[in-house]
Amino acid sequence: MLEKLAERIARLEESATLQMAAMVRELKSRGEDIVDLTLGEPDFDTPLHIKEAAKQAIDKGITKYTPVAGFLDLRKSIAQKLHRDNQLTYTPEQIVCSTGAKQSIANVVLSLINPGDEVIIPAPYWVSYSAITHLAEGKVVTIASNVEQDYKITPAQLEAVITPKSKLFIFSSPCNPTGAVYTKEELEALAVVFRKYPNIIILADEIYEYINFTGVHASIASLEGMYDRTVIVNGFSKGFAMTGWRLGYITAPLWIAQACTKMQGQFTSGTCSITQMAGEAAMLGDMTPTTDMCAHYKRRRDLGYAQLKNIPGLKVNLPTGAFYFFTDISSFFGKKNGDITINNAHDMSMYLLSDAKVSTVSGEAFGDGNCIRFSYATSDDKLLLAMDRIAVSLAKLK
Ligand code: PMP
Numbered sequence: 418m419l420e421k422l423a424e425r426i427a428r429l430e431e432s433a434t435l436q437m438a439a440m441v442r443e444l445k446s447r448g449e450d451i452v453d454l455t456l457g458e459p460d461f462d463t464p465l466h467i468k469e470a471a472k473q474a475i476d477k478g479i480t481k482y483t484p485v486a487g488f489l490d491l492r493k494s495i496a497q498k499l500h501r502d503n504q505l506t507y508t509p510e511q512i513v514c515s516t517g518a519k520q521s522i523a524n525v526v527l528s529l530i531n532p533g534d535e536v537i538i539p540a541p542y543w544v545s546y547s548a549i550t551h552l553a554e555g556k557v558v559t560i561a562s563n564v565e566q567d568y569k570i571t572p573a574q575l576e577a578v579i580t581p582k583s584k585l586f587i588f589s590s591p592c593n594p595t596g597a598v599y600t601k602e603e604l605e606a607l608a609v610v611f612r613k614y615p616n617i618i619i620l621a622d623e624i625y626e627y628i629n630f631t632g633v634h635a636s637i638a639s640l641e642g643m644y645d646r647t648v649i650v651n652g653f654s655k656g657f658a659m660t661g662w663r664l665g666y667i668t669a670p671l672w673i674a675q676a677c678t679k680m681q682g683q684f685t686s687g688t689c690s691i692t693q694m695a696g697e698a699a700m701l702g703d704m705t706p707t708t709d710m711c712a713h714y715k716r717r718r719d720l721g722y723a724q725l726k727n728i729p730g731l732k733v734n735l736p737t738g739a740f741y742f743f744t745d746i747s748s749f750f751g752k753k754n755g756d757i758t759i760n761n762a763h764d765m766s767m768y769l770l771s772d773a774k775v776s777t778v779s780g781e782a783f784g785d786g787n788c789i790r791f792s793y794a795t796s797d798d799k800l801l802l803a804m805d806r807i808a809v810s811l812a813k814l815k
């Protein structure tokens with residue numbers, strides 16, 4: 418039967434993060450004692466005022482189809498947030514809300530990329546950027562970086578991969594999976610290169626904006642000449658602990674926003690009416706729960722980093738945002754425990770799952786086969802337990 422499926426589904430890679438999460442769910446349901454560091458999913462509850470707004474939406478009967486790009490009031494509240502937090506001015510017509518930032522990214526890539534167009538993606542990158550590009554028949558052009566350079570690319574590396582076919586540049590800051598945060602000066606250095614190549618559009622994924630331990634979030638759209646060629650992607654899953662609500666958005670030049678609305682009009686229409694009312698409350702409401710959650714992530718970052726950096730054989734950067742450690746484990750390649758040999762990051766992720774009972778995601782899916790990703794969006798106790806178990810299992814590899 419498989420041959421009856423369309424070629425595009427064969428071309429589509431399965432999400433490695435969701436695949437691993439499903440495997441862990443299955444193991445846990447069979448009673449396995451796994452410490453789950455797989456998914457980038459806040460372990461906090463959605464703030465109360467946001468949940469109340471959703472309940473009110475149901476009670477008021479706000480349960481019908483919505484405008485494709487989202488309620489006007491929601492888009493106005495997002496414009497207000499951009500003005501308040503990013504000093505950027507957008508009209509509601511430049512904002513398109515979607516069923517999660519993942520759909521926002523798919524809308525943009527499918528709206529812009531023709532077969533053969535090149536999409537430049539600094540590696541390590543979030544899994545779906547490359548998968549969606551392949552779906553659109555675009556060519557993924559990666560720029561490698563490593564733990565020594567804090568996983569940030571240099572302007573020279575960027576310029577070296579630009580060709581006349583370069584169409585789109587996709588990156589996240591704070592970054593999933595590395596936790597790296599580009600400073601304004603570092604973004605300006607990249608913008609100097611982009612100014613020489615006006616045809617390239619920048620897709621800036623800022624979904625971890627509020628999980629930033631540097632105290633400053635810089636948006637490339639705010640730099641000279643970049644506003645008219647940047648699409649910002651953002652969402653509610655991370656900063657407001659709303660992964661299950663499914664709400665993300667783009668702010669973009671009008672022509673891109675209109676294309677994305679057209680695309681979405683044939684796929685999903687406007688996202689859930691109740692979620693949108695909750696989203697408006699998040700945009701306009703008290704930010705204390707968000708800043709509190711960020712403080713917890715920072716404490717866990719410190720706890721986890723103190724352990725990881727002392728485990729022999731691991732190389733780790735100090736993440737300054739998001740909630741991941743992306744750890745270089747390549748010094749273990751070729752080592753064994755009994756009949757298990759570690760030849761690559763996938764082997765290491767599977768070894769830690771079976772021996773340490775700690776679930777991680779292999780770096781291959783993020784474009785870096787020397788590393789594995791640990792999410793520290795989990796309790797202090799579980800994090801410390803995971804680190805102890807990992808140290809014991811790694812020490813057994815000879
Ligand atoms: N971008 C990045 C960098 C992410 O880590 C995620 C993971 N949730 C998303 C986009 C998509 O988020 P969502 O669809 O939940 O809004």
Ligand code: GLU
Pocket residue numbers: 432434435455456457458519544593
């Ligand atoms: N973005 C999260 C992660 O990277 C959730 C999984 C996903 O949406 O793919 O773990």
